[in-house]
Amino acid sequence: MFGDESALPTRVDAADVRHVESLTGSLRALDHEYGGGSCRDAAIALLGWATPMLEAKGSDAVRDRLHVAIADLHNLAGWASFDLGMLESAHAHFGRAMELAKKAKSSALEADILYRMGRVHLHYDLAEDALASFQRGLPIAKASGSLLAVSILHANEAWAFAKMGAEKQALRQFGRAQEEFARSSDEKPPPWARFFDEADLVSIGGIVHTELARSCDVKYARTAIPLLTKAISSAGANTSRSQSFRLAALSMSHLLRGDAEAAYEVGSQAISLSGPIRSVRTRDRMRPLKAEAEKFSGSRAADELAERLAQFVGSARGAA
Numbered sequence: 001m002f003g004d005e006s007a008l009p010t011r012v013d014a015a016d017v018r019h020v021e022s023l024t025g026s027l028r029a030l031d032h033e034y035g036g037g038s039c040r041d042a043a044i045a046l047l048g049w050a051t052p053m054l055e056a057k058g059s060d061a062v063r064d065r066l067h068v069a070i071a072d073l074h075n076l077a078g079w080a081s082f083d084l085g086m087l088e089s090a091h092a093h094f095g096r097a098m099e100l101a102k103k104a105k106s107s108a109l110e111a112d113i114l115y116r117m118g119r120v121h122l123h124y125d126l127a128e129d130a131l132a133s134f135q136r137g138l139p140i141a142k143a144s145g146s147l148l149a150v151s152i153l154h155a156n157e158a159w160a161f162a163k164m165g166a167e168k169q170a171l172r173q174f175g176r177a178q179e180e181f182a183r184s185s186d187e188k189p190p191p192w193a194r195f196f197d198e199a200d201l202v203s204i205g206g207i208v209h210t211e212l213a214r215s216c217d218v219k220y221a222r223t224a225i226p227l228l229t230k231a232i233s234s235a236g237a238n239t240s241r242s243q244s245f246r247l248a249a250l251s252m253s254h255l256l257r258g259d260a261e262a263a264y265e266v267g268s269q270a271i272s273l274s275g276p277i278r279s280v281r282t283r284d285r286m287r288p289l290k291a292e293a294e295k296f297s298g299s300r301a302a303d304e305l306a307e308r309l310a311q312f313v314g315s316a317r318g319a320a
Contacts, residue, residue, distance in 0.1 A: 037278025
């Protein structure tokens with residue numbers, strides 16, 4: 001796929017690095033649309049082809065850029081592995097990505113890796129560990145000069161605080177995320193941070209309110225619904241996995257408000273959208289929704305939603 005390894009150059013130039021960057025970008029687009037199972041094997045293969053370039057000669061500027069490119073490729077391989085539930089592989093790739101990013105002095109990429117490591121903890125309800133990772137990333141993000149990176153980390157801090165039931169801290173950190181995002185409007189983000197647009201920010205706001213409705217006060221379900229609805233309607237193309245997550249959170253908020261019919265309609269959309277996505281996380285995100293639906297004894301819509309969710313999480317759909 002990537003050529004004969006014996007043909008690798010003994011000297012690398014900017015064109016070689018652009019080739020790695022371009023292929024990584026294409027694989028990242030597949031990940032966003034179809035999940036980690038659509039790109040992980042190719043990312044590992046690309047690493048096998050590109051990593052020997054680190055031993056080739058080249059100018060300092062080109063070699064630094066190559067280190068960043070391969071670090072980002074490891075970052076993607078780690079994220080795809082996480083998406084498939086392959087945690088040992090995910091941590092190994094994130095660790096190697098961090099080593100290379102530090103060697104190239106790319107603090108923006110270091111901050112992104114810490115964000116992604118935190119998201120692994122967050123997915124498995126290790127909110128305190130997630131928060132620690134996000135907080136480690138913040139001074140690095142600030143040192144990089146990327147306001148968008150700071151916004152990403154504050155938004156995810158808010159998510160972790162919401163999971164912990166820390167209402168004031170969650171709302172305060174999300175407010176900071178909004179402020180930094182607004183200030184970053186003229187910033188040209190690096191490839192690994194381009195996913196974080198207004199729809200993603202609003203989406204995390206909706207998820208923060210959904211988590212607060214579960215952990216603190218059900219009143220937050222009412223404010224979660226318009227945020228998630230806005231994120232869903234304004235999201236760009238090729239973001240099926242994120243849309244699945246948003247729909248699942250919106251269905252949860254409807255359930256928390258006692259509207260089983262709306263929850264069934266939105267939850268069914270989440271299940272249908274998740275079918276072609278090769279991601280264990282889409283299935284995992286449905287489990288809390290299933291548990292909440294099962295609490296609505298006597299509601300036909302909730303019973304049907306719980307049944308559909310049981311079939312989905314117990315099948316190969318939504319898995320690798």
